[in-house]
Structure formats: structure tokens, C-alpha cells
Amino acid sequence: MDPLVPSALRAGGVEVPWGDVFAWTSSGALAALAAVHVYWGLGGAWPGDARHEKVEIVVGLPKGSPFPSAGPCLVVAFLLASSAALVLAQRYGRDASPALLRLGAWAVALVLGARGVGGLFEARLRPPTRALPYHRMNRLVYSPLSLALAATVVGAVLG
Template identity: 80%
Template structure:
């Protein structure tokens, strides 16, 4: 199996889906409610749907290259890498220049890894699936740990003018207290420990590697439980249905947890 192309296809598909089904409902309705000229609204819609179509074509092109192989497996990843750097760079520059933080427009978090994977494939680099799963899951877990530290130190993203971050991240009503710095640091420590377990069991040797592998399986089980449980959380916390957390939990948080569980398991099995 071409691990780089298959991974790039999945990342591109997830990026396109998030743009269409998460970003669309967040961006387009406020635009429709705004009192601006219809031509301006239609122009914004053209740009938005054009990006959606481009992302879908990127995913489809990578899937075609994965199935076809040959020159397509070199040319298509190169083109997707270039587009990903462009999209990610624009998001990063806009986030810093307009909002003062790169997390205001976090699309680069998906685009830059996609560009890296595609660039490696275009260069003809061969990577074992287990190594790819280990580094991808370790990188994502480390990024999530950094995000929790950011929240603990008072970072406001993904809050905006309509919703506080506690409504989006925790599922509590506006005005509720966000988890303390100590709790955020504890979660960050657990995420970093999981990343270390995944990488350690992959590259460690001897008896400690067996213990690390056991720890990695435990991390995979916890992540899988979080992912599956997230789809039923609203039954235990009905009040979350009225908050943006409910939608984000079903479309982002739970699928991401399941994807991480699968990657950790893949890194441990291979």
C-alpha cells in the first residue's frame, strides 16, 4: 500500500468535508443575514464554493493517483502540495495580520501536513505505514497538548463575537468558567504522554518497548472511547444540544478522536 498517498487522500478528504460541513454553516448564514449588496454576497459565495470544489478535486485527484500509480502518483501530489502551501500560507498570514494569532484561522493546521505528505510522495520517498501513523498521531497529539496549554493560559480561540470558547470547547453556557490552568495542563500532559508512548513503542527496544506498546494500546482505547462516546454525549448532557459544542463534537471532536485511535493502533500493529 502506498502509505503516503493513502494518508494524503484521507487528509484532503477530511479537509474538504470540514470546509463544506463545518465551515459552511458557520460562515455563510451570517453573510446572508448581513445587509450588504447582493452582488457582494454572491461573490463571497462564489469564492467559498469555489474553494470547496477545489478541495474536493484535490482529494479526488489524490485518490486517482493512489489507484493509478505511475506518473500520476508524482504529478498530482506535487500539484496538491503547491495548492496546500498556498491555502495554508494565506490562512496563516490572515490570522496573524487580522487577529494577532495564527489560531484565528487554523486551516493551515491541515494544509501544511497535507503539503508535507504530498511533497514527500512527489519526491519519491517511501515510508512504512506504521512510521507514518506514528508520526502523524504523535504530531497531532502534541499539537492538541499545545492547544490545551494555550487555553489554560487564557487563549480565546475558537471563541468569537457570538460564542465564548467555553460554549464551543467544553459545552457549557456562556458565562461559565473555563477549566482551570491546572486541569488544562493535566490534559496537555496526558496528550504528550500518549504521543511519547506511540513514538516510544515504535522506536524503543527490549522490555521497555513492550510496556510502551501496552501504554499505546491503552491510549488508543481511551481515544476510541472518547470518539464513540461523543456521539451519545447529548443523551447525558441534553443542554449541549443548544450549544455549538454539540455540532463540533459530532463533526470534529469525535471523528478526530476515532481517527487518532485508528492511527495509534496502526502504529502499534505494524
């Protein structure tokens, strides 16, 4: 083991393996994103404001376009919450199939990574998004967050 690369986070005399830190970080973020999608599904207006509608910021469609209905928002929320649970289950599940849970966690990392990389090139596929706040949010928040989450899920699986 390389002494320069710590195998665990040490704080206050407690040692926590990095895999645990990554599992809880990624699961917490995925659960928070699921909650935001539930909020949207129930009609929440954030992050819309007086200048822009949330459809321009979140979806990349022009003002006046319909925001996805409750059904799709809640499906995405379910998938995000399931992903959060899957990452924790692959780390701590004792009675379930470890190979299947590990495969599921890798699939979560793959989907998040694909969203992150794809988002960096989305303006080429959907040029009208360049004129919307979504373009900037996608480049500065959505894609980097997806890539960071993919990395933390990988850290949870390998840790």
C-alpha cells in the same frame, strides 16, 4: 503479502513503512492538541468569538460558566504530550520495555476510541449541550478526530 495492499508509502524514491506514517501522524496531532490545551491553560480565548464564549464551544457549558482553570488544562496537555511520546517510543524505543510501551500505546488508542464513541452519544447524557455550538463541534470535529487518532495509533502499533 497482498500486492494490492502496499506495505509502505512510496514517494520520491523513498519507502516509508505505514506504521511510521501512522506513528508520526498521530504523535504530531496529539502534540498539537497538547499545545492548544497549554494555550487555553494560559488564558487563550480561541475559538471564542463575539457570539460565543469558548466554554460553549469547547466544554459544552452555557455562556457565563467558568472555563476549566489552568491546572486541568495543563494536566490534559501533559497527558496528550505523554501520549504522543508514548506512541513514538513504542515504535522506535530500543532500550525500554517494548511490551510495556505497546500496552501503553494500546491504552492511548482505547482512551481516544472511547472519547470518540462516547462523544457521539454525549447529547443523550447531557441534553443541554444540544443547544450549544459544542454539540455540532462534537459531532463534526471532536468525536471524529478522536476516532481517527485512535485508528492511527492502532496503525502505528500494528504497522
